[in-house]
Amino acid sequence: MVAPLALALAPEPTSKWYGPVAASFTVSFEGNPFDPDQNDVHVRFSPVQGRSLDRIAYFDGEKWSAVLLAPKPGPYRATLLRNGKAVSGPVLVQIKPSQRLKDGFVRRDPMAVNRFRLDNGRPFFPIGHNLAWPGPGASFADLVPQMKAAGLNWTRIWACSWSDMNPWWPNDGSSKDVLWKKALDYWQNTINLCERNGIRFQFVLFHHGLFSSTVNANWPDHPWNAKNGGFLKKPDDFFTDPQAIKRAKMWSRYAVARWGHSPSIMAWELFNEVEWCDGYRNNPQSVAKWHALIAEYLRSIDPYKHLVTSSSSMEHPEIYARLDYYQPHTYPPDIVGAVTQQTQPGDKPLFFGEFGAMELAEKEEWKTIRDGLYAAMLANHAGTAMYWWWDRVAKLGLYRELKTASEIVQASGLADRPKAKMLAPSVSTAGHGTVSFVPGRGWAPTEKFVFNLPEDADPSNTGLVAGYLQSQNGSHKEMGPHPLTFRFDAPSDGEFRVRVASVAKSGAHLRLWLDGELADEMRAEPSERERPVDTQLKAAYKKGFRTVKLENIGEDWAVVAGIEVSPLGPQASALALGESDWLLMRLVADAGAPMPVKAKIGKLPLKDGKYSAMVWRLNSGIRSSMAATVKGGRLVRAIAIDDEDVVVCLHRKSSPIFQRKTP
Numbered sequence: 001m002v003a004p005l006a007l008a009l010a011p012e013p014t015s016k017w018y019g020p021v022a023a024s025f026t027v028s029f030e031g032n033p034f035d036p037d038q039n040d041v042h043v044r045f046s047p048v049q050g051r052s053l054d055r056i057a058y059f060d061g062e063k064w065s066a067v068l069l070a071p072k073p074g075p076y077r078a079t080l081l082r083n084g085k086a087v088s089g090p091v092l093v094q095i096k097p098s099q100r101l102k103d104g105f106v107r108r109d110p111m112a113v114n115r116f117r118l119d120n121g122r123p124f125f126p127i128g129h130n131l132a133w134p135g136p137g138a139s140f141a142d143l144v145p146q147m148k149a150a151g152l153n154w155t156r157i158w159a160c161s162w163s164d165m166n167p168w169w170p171n172d173g174s175s176k177d178v179l180w181k182k183a184l185d186y187w188q189n190t191i192n193l194c195e196r197n198g199i200r201f202q203f204v205l206f207h208h209g210l211f212s213s214t215v216n217a218n219w220p221d222h223p224w225n226a227k228n229g230g231f232l233k234k235p236d237d238f239f240t241d242p243q244a245i246k247r248a249k250m251w252s253r254y255a256v257a258r259w260g261h262s263p264s265i266m267a268w269e270l271f272n273e274v275e276w277c278d279g280y281r282n283n284p285q286s287v288a289k290w291h292a293l294i295a296e297y298l299r300s301i302d303p304y305k306h307l308v309t310s311s312s313s314m315e316h317p318e319i320y321a322r323l324d325y326y327q328p329h330t331y332p333p334d335i336v337g338a339v340t341q342q343t344q345p346g347d348k349p350l351f352f353g354e355f356g357a358m359e360l361a362e363k364e365e366w367k368t369i370r371d372g373l374y375a376a377m378l379a380n381h382a383g384t385a386m387y388w389w390w391d392r393v394a395k396l397g398l399y400r401e402l403k404t405a406s407e408i409v410q411a412s413g414l415a416d417r418p419k420a421k422m423l424a425p426s427v428s429t430a431g432h433g434t435v436s437f438v439p440g441r442g443w444a445p446t447e448k449f450v451f452n453l454p455e456d457a458d459p460s461n462t463g464l465v466a467g468y469l470q471s472q473n474g475s476h477k478e479m480g481p482h483p484l485t486f487r488f489d490a491p492s493d494g495e496f497r498v499r500v501a502s503v504a505k506s507g508a509h510l511r512l513w514l515d516g517e518l519a520d521e522m523r524a525e526p527s528e529r530e531r532p533v534d535t536q537l538k539a540a541y542k543k544g545f546r547t548v549k550l551e552n553i554g555e556d557w558a559v560v561a562g563i564e565v566s567p568l569g570p571q572a573s574a575l576a577l578g579e580s581d582w583l584l585m586r587l588v589a590d591a592g593a594p595m596p597v598k599a600k601i602g603k604l605p606l607k608d609g610k611y612s613a614m615v616w617r618l619n620s621g622i623r624s625s626m627a628a629t630v631k632g633g634r635l636v637r638a639i640a641i642d643d644e645d646v647v648v649c650l651h652r653k654s655s656p657i658f659q660r661k662t663p
Helices: 005-009 140-149 181-197 235-239 242-259 278-282 284-301 335-340 362-378 390-395 399-412
Strands: 018-025 041-047 053-056 064-070 074-082 085-095 106-108 116-118 154-158 200-207 265-272 307-309 421-423 426-428 435-437 450-453 484-490 494-503 508-514 517-524 531-541 544-552 558-566 572-578 582-589 597-602 609-617 623-631 639-641 645-651
Touching: 018 041, 018 074, 018 085, 041 064, 041 085, 053 064, 053 242, 064 074, 064 085, 064 242, 106 307, 140 181, 140 390, 140 399, 154 265, 181 242, 200 242, 235 242, 235 278, 235 284, 242 265, 242 284, 265 284, 278 284, 284 307, 335 362, 362 390, 362 399, 362 572, 362 582, 390 399, 399 609, 399 645, 426 572, 435 450, 484 558, 494 508, 494 517, 494 544, 508 531, 517 531, 531 544, 544 558, 572 597, 582 597, 582 639, 639 645
Parallel strands: 154 200, 200 265, 265 307, 450 484
Antiparallel strands: 018 064, 041 053, 041 074, 074 085, 106 116, 421 572, 426 597, 435 558, 484 544, 494 531, 494 558, 508 517, 508 544, 572 582, 582 645, 597 639, 609 623, 609 645
């Protein structure tokens, strides 16, 4: 892996933490060992000189233990305290000077609002994929080492019942009033695995299905459901019921006590997709108050001050008010449009914790994951977008895509460019290609309805259009009250194509108009359920200025998977992130264009001068270096796109990083 020159020559920094060391006491107490109202158990670590350090103790079924990371090495006397009184010890433990942590914990960067930084001062740019639970052909033991080998550093892991990792949901008849030992031990093994492989993860404490009656609903089987002998009458009550809040704190406290010393935990993630919980739908303010309460509780007991987040839509930003970073998810028709159009609020970091295509198609998953990775980089998010389908990564050979992206993050110095701006460079080619317009939103309102092509086919515009083309007569007409209108000056005769992927069970009626005349239409009658259709609407046009209108006058929505206009526009497109002395750019040529496509690039923010560059050909995996000259915001020499999909990094200051030969 190629590392940025600045990092390669810098002295090896280390964090301020030493350890860990554990102190254990074989003793038991009356009452629930997981309830601090009954057993508030700590270990006080006293150095020879200096103030003592208290750490919450945890019970593993046999003994009480506490783990210490300290700001300095040396001997410590450990004393066990219960409810404020010493009950055992002291025992002597020793932290050696050689036990200094190399990197420390992940923090919000105090100098860049959209970045993370480690305790050792280095930037931390998350890149990885989800690993929510183990499954057939996708065990943690198999995948985590593969993540390390690909240069990845991030994942998410859930506390879910079907993987025996939810400590409040025993699957073997154990007591439902204490944390389940089997789940706790599973977590211990998982964290050990992440630590050995250098993977940091978001520790997902709760997930939406637990308290949803409609989306991935686990509520009917939940042990806390009153119908199952529990204490909650409805799923909404989780966010307000005193007993539920107490148990949320008990689980959080135990996690901090047993694993809070681990730098592999990037953040405590309070919820996965809380927007699908009944409480969010019926009383979002109660959900926001719960998040604030549990976030502040975690901060009050976590001596290492891990980040705290939650994954949720951006509809109710108050949920994120007391959290450390934003974590939306997206499954749209067009990943690039959805990711690049996600507004960054500007007060804390943001990156997508999950993404995937609206339509699953294994043969296209390499493109899905590639689009998510580079769209997030070029939107200057705090990390890449994180692919959801972890069981497919190894199966489909997608680690190759992730490894290349990791190398580009490191070699380009992207993490050190927090102020760079996303831009759409101008591209001109000798021939004309196909303009693709893919809606960038999933189930969301469309905000723009009139487009001039090809210039409006960039993500800043497609990201404002929902893939769900709502009927102007249907129950959601406020989400799409107007038809989509496209205007373009055709250089020659061609064709306008609309691919329709699925329709609502109530049916739909799409009409395609060319210059005011009906060119094509599709009627989908009502059926028992929403269904795929895989239909195209077409309009053959003549050379000259044309106007095409697409409307839905049926009962309900239809999913528009994409629009193509050919021939029109250049044979390649570009998206970039840049400053005055640095640029990271992705160039994608039309699939049918004869290679190489020579692309002239303009509208760049770069100062005039000579630049060193590294080029990654994403399809072949070949890397090379080149020289470039910028004059008047344009590259003096055209870039030959000989691989359909290339990433280019330009740097005004010559650096050996761009001259290295790669095998």
